[in-house]
Amino acid sequence: MVHKKTENRGIPTQVKNQALVTQRRRQIVDAAVNLFIDNGFHKTTTRQIAQAAGISIGSLYEYIATKEDVLYLVCDAIHAEIERGVAEALNRAKNGKNPLAEVIREYFMVCHRMNDHILLIYQETQSLPDKWRRVVLENEIRITGIFTGVLARLMASGDLPRISARQLDLVAHNISVLGHMWTFRRWFLANHYGIDEYIDFQTRSILGMCRENAA
Numbered sequence: 412m413v414h415k416k417t418e419n420r421g422i423p424t425q426v427k428n429q430a431l432v433t434q435r436r437r438q439i440v441d442a443a444v445n446l447f448i449d450n451g452f453h454k455t456t457t458r459q460i461a462q463a464a465g466i467s468i469g470s471l472y473e474y475i476a477t478k479e480d481v482l483y484l485v486c487d488a489i490h491a492e493i494e495r496g497v498a499e500a501l502n503r504a505k506n507g508k509n510p511l512a513e514v515i516r517e518y519f520m521v522c523h524r525m526n527d528h529i530l531l532i533y534q535e536t537q538s539l540p541d542k543w544r545r546v547v548l549e550n551e552i553r554i555t556g557i558f559t560g561v562l563a564r565l566m567a568s569g570d571l572p573r574i575s576a577r578q579l580d581l582v583a584h585n586i587s588v589l590g591h592m593w594t595f596r597r598w599f600l601a602n603h604y605g606i607d608e609y610i611d612f613q614t615r616s617i618l619g620m621c622r623e624n625a626a
Contacts, residue, residue: 421546422480425473435474439464440488443481444527452482452535482535483543489521489528490550496521497557511571512614514561515586519610522590529594551587558583562621571618572625582620589613 426432442463446455457478461471475481500517504510522529536544562579565571574582593600593609600609 422475422484424475432474435466435470436484437488438466439471439474439481440484440528444485444531447482447485447531447535448527452478452538457481479538479540479543482532482539483547485528486532486536486539486543486547486550489525489532490554492525493518493521493554494557497554501561509570510561511565511618514558515614515617516610518558518586519590519593519606519613522593523606526594526597529591533591533595555580555583555587558586571621574621574624578624582617585620586617589617 424432426435439460442465443455443460446459446463450459455478457471458468460478460481461468464471475484496517497514500513501510504513532547536547539547559579562571562582566573566579593606604612
């Protein structure tokens, strides 16, 4: 029996069990990332994705409609992992740890774990339909807004010097880009620095930037 279509992250599916949808889509995403990197997005077929994911082509189309849907789900997986990690970092900070340092560490670790996913998205975002490209960019801004919120709360509590709103946004975008830099420059950085060393150095730099630009 064919189920009525439901929505999950904006992509239609015929499967009612949302836990299964999440599981299968993550399976599809992880298989597709390697294929997209090795073969290129345009040369990879949905049949190849299904085979790499260990499911039939018919089953694949129960969870996605097009290859572009898979690319969007790669973006969605990155943003979901970042939001989950940041929430956990803020929870840890309740025990007296520095919230900004915890958030930066968690975010950079997500970038470290998902570096292939992030590199792929920067290479292939132009292949997304306009509606998905807009959503991806909105999600990027939302993630940066999390950093802005943490910085603002620390300034309000006196744990960070106050800086202007424009500078606050710039610091938040710096955090976002520095996490991605580990992905873009890993061919060099990973051969000279451990991820912990990278995180510690960049955290000190970000905190120093806030102090130097204090009003």
